[in-house]
Amino acid sequence: MFKNYLKIFIKVSKQNKLFTFLSIFGISLTIMFIMIIAMTFENIINGSGPEENSNHILHAWRLKTESTVEGERGYSTGGLSQKLYTDYLQDLKIPEYISLHRSSQWEFIYNGNRFQKSCIHTDGNFWKIFSFNFSEGRPFSQEEVKDGNNYAVITESLKELFFGNKESACGKTIEYNNMQLIIVGVVEDVPPAALNTQASIYIPYNLIIGLHTSSFHGGYHVVFKARSKKDKAAIISEVQEVIRRIDLADDKLRYFMPGPNSEFEKLLIGYGDPEDYSGRAKPLLLFFGQILGFILLPAINLMALNFSRIRERSEEIGVRKTFGASASVIRKQFVFENIMLTMLGGVVGIVLSYLVVALFGSEIEIPLDFFRSVEITYSFNILVFLSAFASCLLFAILSGVLPAVRMSKMKPVKVLRGGEL
Numbered sequence: 001m002f003k004n005y006l007k008i009f010i011k012v013s014k015q016n017k018l019f020t021f022l023s024i025f026g027i028s029l030t031i032m033f034i035m036i037i038a039m040t041f042e043n044i045i046n047g048s049g050p051e052e053n054s055n056h057i058l059h060a061w062r063l064k065t066e067s068t069v070e071g072e073r074g075y076s077t078g079g080l081s082q083k084l085y086t087d088y089l090q091d092l093k094i095p096e097y098i099s100l101h102r103s104s105q106w107e108f109i110y111n112g113n114r115f116q117k118s119c120i121h122t123d124g125n126f127w128k129i130f131s132f133n134f135s136e137g138r139p140f141s142q143e144e145v146k147d148g149n150n151y152a153v154i155t156e157s158l159k160e161l162f163f164g165n166k167e168s169a170c171g172k173t174i175e176y177n178n179m180q181l182i183i184v185g186v187v188e189d190v191p192p193a194a195l196n197t198q199a200s201i202y203i204p205y206n207l208i209i210g211l212h213t214s215s216f217h218g219g220y221h222v223v224f225k226a227r228s229k230k231d232k233a234a235i236i237s238e239v240q241e242v243i244r245r246i247d248l249a250d251d252k253l254r255y256f257m258p259g260p261n262s263e264f265e266k267l268l269i270g271y272g273d274p275e276d277y278s279g280r281a282k283p284l285l286l287f288f289g290q291i292l293g294f295i296l297l298p299a300i301n302l303m304a305l306n307f308s309r310i311r312e313r314s315e316e317i318g319v320r321k322t323f324g325a326s327a328s329v330i331r332k333q334f335v336f337e338n339i340m341l342t343m344l345g346g347v348v349g350i351v352l353s354y355l356v357v358a359l360f361g362s363e364i365e366i367p368l369d370f371f372r373s374v375e376i377t378y379s380f381n382i383l384v385f386l387s388a389f390a391s392c393l394l395f396a397i398l399s400g401v402l403p404a405v406r407m408s409k410m411k412p413v414k415v416l417r418g419g420e421l
Contacts, residue, residue: 002215003165020341028352034391035353036376043193043377047262050130050190050197056228059196061221062088062269066254068397080257081218082205088242090110094234095224099125103199108176116199117158119176121208129225130197137170137185152181153202155189179207192375196223196263200260202258216246216255224260236260331405335396338403342396346389 012018016182047054063084066075080089092098101122108115118128124142132139136159140151152174154162157171169183181203190198205220224239226232239260247255258269356364357376364376 023265023341024345024348027342028349031349032352032356033389034387036357038346038387039353039357040193040376041267043191044195045262047194048377049188049194051131051194051263052131053225054263056226056232057261058224058226058232059221059266060224060239060257061266062258062259063216064256065217066256068325076217078217079219081180081216081220081224083171084216084218085220085222088246089222089239092224092235092238092242094226094231094238096227097125097225098127099123099129100205100220100222102205102221103194106177108174108201116163118198120197120199120202122202123205123417126223129223131219132187132197135186135188136168137183137184140204142232145206147158148206150181150207151184151204152176153185153187154183155187155200157189159186160184166279176203177208180356183281188383193377196221222260232262247370249372334403335401339393339396342393346391 021299029347044053051057061079062077063080064075064077066073068074079102082100090098090100099122101120104121105116106119108117123145125141127139129261132153135156137153138223139153140149140219143207144151154169154174162173162174163169167187172183173180174183181201187202192198213222224235225233236259243257244257261269
């Protein structure tokens with residue numbers, strides 16, 4: 001039976017080449033976009049480069065404070081401050097390591113040349129949480145940060161820019177923000193999908209004057225590394241207990257901080273109101289709703305093409321039903337044809353996705369929120385392929401079932417006499 005379906009599908013595809021092309025073109029573009037997004041987000045969520053152990057890491061990066069003045073409620077949201085980290089978070093017992101960091105863009109000066117590069121301000125535990133590969137030297141330690149040493153770690157690309165490939169960078173100095181920094185280590189460049197560790201230079205957070213405030217709001221991001229996955233729930237409870245104590249101690253302000261969250265949850269929440277995402281259900285529903293909406297639009301377009309195809313094949317269907325073909329057989333045939341067409345478009349889309357990443361990966365970025373975007377990246381993962389296959393199947397079902405049902409209900413006598421479907 002399926003062999004006959006396949007023969008009919010091949011014959012019909014050759015007869016109406018324009019329909020076949022438009023269908024495959026629309027499907028392949030949709031699958032290409034899904035694949036590119038899936039590969040990029042897979043690299044972010046599962047970790048790449050220094051963030052390869054992301055399943056043991058939790059992030060706290062948003063704090064909300066709410067106040068009531070003369071009966072009117074107001075609130076502010078932002079990152080975390082050094083004060084919140086040093087006074088309340090850095091000495092928690094359950095995490096294996098705790099670190100803070102913030103990113104910035106600053107000007108570097110070397111041999112009279114000025115360079116605008118990204119910088120991460122952090123502490124010694126940062127190197128214990130994230131797995132950097134050092135090609136030269138070492139990281140700065142927690143004790144060296146407390147001592148206020150002007151140390152820096154740079155990437156290989158920055159080293160090449162300043163010193164070339166042959167010369168060693170360790171022990172040399174560069175000027176950054178009117179400071180003379182001594183280079184103690186060189187690390188391999190961080191891949192674009194490693195959002196938390198992407199920078200050209202890393203320096204102790206307490207070297208920058210003016211970033212320490214008395215408020216709990218600041219520009220910092222606090223990271224917790226669990227000893228095992230089982231400890232993650234306990235870390236969340238311990239952090240929330242700290243926030244609850246801070247909230248109870250202040251009768252003028254109310255404090256709320258989500259999580260700490262995994263990288264996936266962090267991406268879903270983004271820079272929205274943290275209190276709106278206190279549970280995990282809402283961001284997940286929003287995420288899958290967006291994916292479904294992304295698939296539905298081209299599915300509706302393909303459905304419209306399928307309905308137009310009904311009219312072209314009405315006589316064929318009428319003749320087949322006259323000679324005894326049941327409605328069930330007609331439905332199965334057209335659903336099969338649509339699945340074959342969709343899978344063919346899916347294969348083309350998968351190939352296109354890898355070609356686009358290979359040729360234009362460094363030039364195309366996916367926006368994550370109002371402030372951040374990430375370069376599209378390649379990843380080879382069975383879950384990515386399964387997601388593409390599931391998208392193809394869903395795409396085929398959404399666009400093929402209704403037209404197939406409509407075809408199967410045709411009245412053969414009416415159609416053969418030239419009536420409307």
